Amino acid sequence: MSHSRIELDGTSLTCDLVARAARGDVMIAISDTGRERARAAWETVRRVAERRPVYGRTTGVGANRAVEVEWEDADAHGLRLMRSHAAGAGPLARPEVVRAMLVVRANQIAAGGSGVDPGVLAALADALNLGVLPPVPVYGAIGTGDLTAMASTALCLIGERSWLAGGLDGGGEADADAGLARGPHFPLSSADALGFMSSNAATLGEAALAVTDLREALDASVVIAALSMLAVRGSREAYAPAVHVAQPVQAEVAAAVRSLLAYELDTPARIQDPYGYRAFPQVHAPALEAARHAERTVTRVINSAAENPLVDVPDAEVWHNGNFHTAGTGLALDAARLALFQAGALSAARLGTLTEPSFTGLRAFQANAEAASGIMILEYVAHSALADVRRQAAPAALGSAVLSRGVEEHAGFATQSARATGEAVAAYRIALACELVAAVRALRMQGRAPSGGALRAAFDQAASVLPDGVEDRPLDVDIAIAADLLPRLARLLPSPDEAVHLRRAE
Structure with missing residues (x-):
């Protein structure tokens, strides 16, 4: 095609x-x-x-x-x-x-x-x-x-x-x-x-859009987490291959982060980092697995004759059935939103470290003067967006309905699940954008940049469009620019094959 x-x-x-x-x-x-x-x-x-x-x-x-x-x-x-x-x-x-x-x-x-x-x-x-x-x-x-x-x-x-x-x-x-x-x-x-x-074409169409956006946002979040980790001089011990040997997707996430940070030689600032960095593979992998399951589920159904009645050409018959019911799709999307909230909570946690002098070596909130607010408001915006992710994470499948004089006595509300997933991803993107703004600003104020590879490309792309002033000013434009960058950053993530290759090489 x-x-x-x-x-x-x-x-x-x-x-x-x-x-x-x-x-x-x-x-x-x-x-x-x-x-x-x-x-x-x-x-x-x-x-x-x-x-x-x-x-x-x-x-x-x-x-x-x-x-x-x-x-x-x-x-x-x-x-x-x-x-x-x-x-x-x-x-x-x-x-x-x-x-x-x-x-x-x-x-x-x-x-x-x-x-x-x-x-x-x-x-x-x-x-x-x-x-x-x-x-x-x-x-x-x-x-x-x-x-x-x-x-x-x-x-x-x-x-x-x-x-x-x-x-x-x-x-x-x-x-x-x-x-x-x-x-x-x-x-x-x-x-x-x-x-x-x-x-069920409308529900499945909206679900297809949602899982496409979800996959892209999760890919971008790995790149952004690596930028944040560089900004706080995080330890890569938590990403060692031996830590993740029993968890294939977790190992894939860890390998991707190691690949992004492969050019960096800084000595870690602490023996053990907060969960936002130390538990990133353990939290991100379930979100990635849930997103992949949801995408497989939607892909399978949009390529099937989900009809009632179903016309069976080989047997010259018509079968009355429940193929119109999208319970499996709704459940997969519900699971993906729950996992997405956990990933978003870690992004907000990393953003918190980027406001702390003990992690960045800068003034509080990356301010340019004492008592200045710097990026203080980014935490409020991120948590506001994350609150919507949490609200949308409520499983739609917890509802049901009895309709048409009791003949249709069950509903999975996959339609609402698809809509909620798209809205949750949109809110998650805002939280990620706040983290990206903070990570890039921290590196700029430290006078540092990634040394090479895909992480340097990500930093350069962000730095080329994000305003570089550190005086107190409106940051809404910065957030919007960062959100628009996410698709480009997602494309810089090492592929699963590349991550597996790196893991084996190590």
């Missing part, structure tokens, strides 16, 4: 590709194999529906599942489903989230289990390429299918609801008064209505 074109085939979509498609100016195409899978499922479900009931196609939905649709009402049935379920509420979802939803839904249909007319794939790709979006309110899903979001999309496709002009900057929320736009039209049949709507 090129940088300017992403081809959806139902089997090879990644979270990173979802993020690129949602946030970048790329062309979306559908592979021939994806179209053929969708076509085979479409032909199969029509044959099955002639001989036995198929949920939502020949019956009602929810508690009405046992009510058969009369043949003379068949054409109106699906239209009623689309209209009745397009009932979301609240502000509109961010444009990047809606684009991610369209990407995931197209890929799911290309996986070949929905039974929806394959012509809808071209329409979804056209919407993405034209930059138009269906209006999708935030509230309406609880982790058992994004019915309100998909119903609104379906009404746009059949021309009953207007498309909105969608931006690609990924920032801000879509406005209810956003300009209307000309978008694709596709005559989605009544029989295909439920097949199109029965999807």
Whole structure:
């Protein structure tokens, strides 16, 4: 797949590709194999529906599942489903989230289990390429299918609801008064209505964005922790290979820090550092493992035919099931947020050491004069952001719901978990930015810089854009600049293969 074109085939979509498609100016195409899978499922479900009931196609939905649709009402049935379920509420979802939803839904249909007319794939790709979006309110899903979001999309496709002009900057929320736009039209049949709507694409799209951002932030945090460690002349004993031999991911984190500090020859200032440095591998590794598990979980589901009913082409059958339920995704994201809070708490702890003269050799708060405030306020900002990470870390899976006259008696709230994960990562980035500002300022005031390698590159990138004045002044611009640097710093982290190679060499 090129940088300017992403081809959806139902089997090879990644979270990173979802993020690129949602946030970048790329062309979306559908592979021939994806179209053929969708076509085979479409032909199969029509044959099955002639001989036995198929949920939502020949019956009602929810508690009405046992009510058969009369043949003379068949054409109106699906239209009623689309209209009745397009009932979301609240502000509109961010444009990047809606684009991610369209990407995931197209890929799911290309996986070949929905039974929806394959012509809808071209329409979804056209919407993405034209930059138009269906209006999708935030509230309406609880982790058992994004019915309100998909119903609104379906009404746009059949021309009953207007498309909105969608931006690609990924920032801000879509406005209810956003300009209307000309978008694709596709005559989605009544029989295909439920097949199109029965999807968790909005939840999975937002989850894919969140885990992509989470991985990037965690990578950047290793580089920032190494800068802080250099600034306080920390000991590398806690990162010795023998300490981590029984924990592979922990060993990987320790090796990455050793690699970043490989050029530094300073004598440690103390025999044993605070937890922010000494326990960094032990705290960061679980966050990394949780993030990787969440990414694997989301990747697996966005490349599967998570449909109810599922069209089984080889067996020429339709299976009614619970594939719409995203319990596993929600639980993985819940775990990732809990681990992220622990990583954020260590970042705040390191920031605390960067305000202390006994650690930096500078005045308190890195001030340029007695009684000056220096970076004092950074701790308040970091802990304010960290409080939001803690608030969002509450497991969404602790909730449940009984709906539709008791027929749908469980919900995992993965939708809320996905949203909370994105918000938690955004807050964590602010805490990291505060630490980065403090670490770079400390090194500058000490007249020091990393001696070489990736850590020197990280310092140089930060120093080239962060203001160098140490007088008391507003630091909000510094924090914003540092937050924008995180993706670049993340790319400087030694890869796991490089870290393993270093560990073996030692």
